Amino acid sequence: EPEVTQTPSHQVTQMGQEVILRCVPISNHLYFYWYRQILGQKVEFLVSFYNNEISEKSEIFDDQFSVERPDGSNFTLKIRSTKLEDSAMYFCARQINRGADGYTFGSGTRLTVV
Amino acid sequence: GNSVTQMEGPVTLSEEAFLTINCTYTATGYPSLFWYVQYPGEGLQLLLKATKADDKGSNKGFEATYRKETTSFHLEKGSVQVSDSAVYFCALTLNDYKLSFGAGTTVTVRA
Numbered sequence: 001e002p003e004v005t006q007t008p009s010h011q012v013t014q015m016g017q018e019v020i021l022r023c024v025p026i027s028n029h030l031y032f033y034w035y036r037q038i039l040g041q042k043v044e045f046l047v048s049f050y051n052n053e054i055s056e057k058s059e060i061f062d063d064q065f066s067v068e069r070p071d072g073s074n075f076t077l078k079i080r081s082t083k084l085e086d087s088a089m090y091f092c093a094r095q096i097n098r099g100a101d102g103y104t105f106g107s108g109t110r111l112t113v114v
Numbered sequence: 115g116n117s118v119t120q121m122e123g124p125v126t127l128s129e130e131a132f133l134t135i136n137c138t139y140t141a142t143g144y145p146s147l148f149w150y151v152q153y154p155g156e157g158l159q160l161l162l163k164a165t166k167a168d169d170k171g172s173n174k175g176f177e178a179t180y181r182k183e184t185t186s187f188h189l190e191k192g193s194v195q196v197s198d199s200a201v202y203f204c205a206l207t208l209n210d211y212k213l214s215f216g217a218g219t220t221v222t223v224r225a
Contacts, residue, residue: 004157031211042118043158043203043215056212091158095211103213105150105157 006106021109023075023092031095032075036088082113116141120204120216127223135189135219137204145206147187152201194223
């Protein structure tokens with residue numbers, strides 16, 4: 001099963017800066033997701049993306065967040081003005097079909113906001 | 115809302131010991147239940163699943179039974195190995211796409 005690659009694996013950024021987290025899931029996968037895990041807390045759903053549109057987003061996914069598939073292959077999560085509380089592990093996932101065993105997760109990007 | 119509560123870690127065991135990680139859930143409806151595992155430096159991988167009450171999921175020597183009466187899905191393995199050292203996540207879904215996870219339990223197996 002092809003992997004989902006996330007870059008960078010770890011990013012440190014100053015509060016107020018913009019960050020872009022990248023995910024390469026392969027172009028024939030239709031459903032894409034971002035989840036995050038604040039240290040010691042649950043893994044939380046952020047957003048789902050289907051047919052190049054957001055299909056669902058959580059309360060966490062406010063105006064500071066955006067997602068794109070800029071070139072049909074990469075899937076990005078942008079945080080416009082980072083806050084300390086954005087520090088977390090961010091997981092990208094793709095799903096070939098509707099069925100939770102169709103998920104493949106990336107290894108995550110650890111974002112540290114200082 | 116839907117939520118998952120799993121046993122807090124970390125858990126440290128010796129090789130060949132018995133492992134249990136408790137997981138209970140709250141859901142409006144009849145969820146599918148999962149255990150995911152994350153080995154160091156890797157992504158979350160599906161370990162096993164159960165889609166209805168009394169189903170038993172099993173894989174790599176791990177088992178979990180969907181208990182509707184106790185809203186639980188405890189993970190067990192009879193004899194752990196060093197290679198089982200990882201973070202284990204219990205999760206549920208009601209709609210086959212959005213997952214709700216527990217906080218994860220870190221398991222370390224010592225030789």
